[in-house]
Amino acid sequence: MAVEKDPIASFYSENAVTYAASSAPSMRHLDGFLSKLAPGAAILELGCGSGRDSAVMIARGFDVSPTDGTPEMAEEASKHLGRPVGVLRFGDVEAVSAFDGVWANACLLHAPRAELGGILGRIHRALRPGGIFYASFKAGEAEGHDGFGRYFNYPSKAWLGAAYEVFAWTSIDIDEEQGSGYDGKPTDWLHVLAVKA
Template sequence: MTNDDPTSSFYNDNAAVYATRERNLPRNRLDAFLAALPAGASILELGCGGGQDAAYMISCGFDVTPTDGSTELAKQAEALIGKPVQILRFETLDIEDAHDGIWAEASLLHVPRAALPDILDRTHRALKDNGIFHATFKAGEAEGHDTFGRYYNYPSATWLTAILGNGGWRDIKMTEADGGGFDGKPTKWLYVKARK
């Protein structure tokens, strides 16, 4: 997210409602991600939202560093998981070889298309060798906004695979599934797995 856009405003202004909404935990994706990591592995979560995924990963014995770009959402997540949430904007991620896994469930979909290669490079650098990356995106062919004014990059699987491949990612796997979102509209989702 950029600092001055309606996407950031939405999450800050609606943090309590968004964080406490009825949401099905993505158990299958979480379990598959965690199964690919060593026990107790270090995980960076990009965009923790209300903190439900972080809480689950922590309960499974993993060393999770939850982050979010929204100060208000971070407060909601802290209340749930009982540990600090780092305020982090994707474009300021600047660590190297620090984590075994990175979990970015429905967060990088807000990165402007032009900035996505840089953010994915930053993500790549933050992982240890052979580290595992998970992300989900709303699929499409062109960037746009939803009814709440939130920006989405809406990538196609082909477009996103090319960016990841050019960025040095290995073992790229991409699946598509129908689902929904906070706006209640039918959504085609892209589930991305890759390795450093």
């Protein structure tokens, strides 16, 4: 019996070089995230893609652990950063109180809705008390696929807020913003910044 390949993993495996070359850091959100952390803070980056955001954080003196769920993408990031990048899928985060911050820019939007709560729980557990967690999502009302066949969970602000509120945070801020993505199409984004209690 043939094993069905994950279409999201396939997309990033097959397009790793092109995708890595096309990406640029989201500085406004990255600056806001980093401003809440102490110098040298330990940061886990999930879905690091090309490594562009980790490069900024490393240059600013933070202790960064860049990871990606796709081996080919992690390899591209390793070349860019000049250091090893771990292969880590969201559901495999096992760390406990190990990080001051978790940066998950435009990656958790691929997590199936049914699995997102468990993933948020793993991230919450990986953070130290007072830890900062940033993630961004393409907004919508129902999960679906884009023109490249990639799955997106497309949450509404209310749905996403409810998913976060299961865990103990001192604050959960969700900002709405219009932008675009890899496909170049206009996109409504949700940017979440949460602080662990």
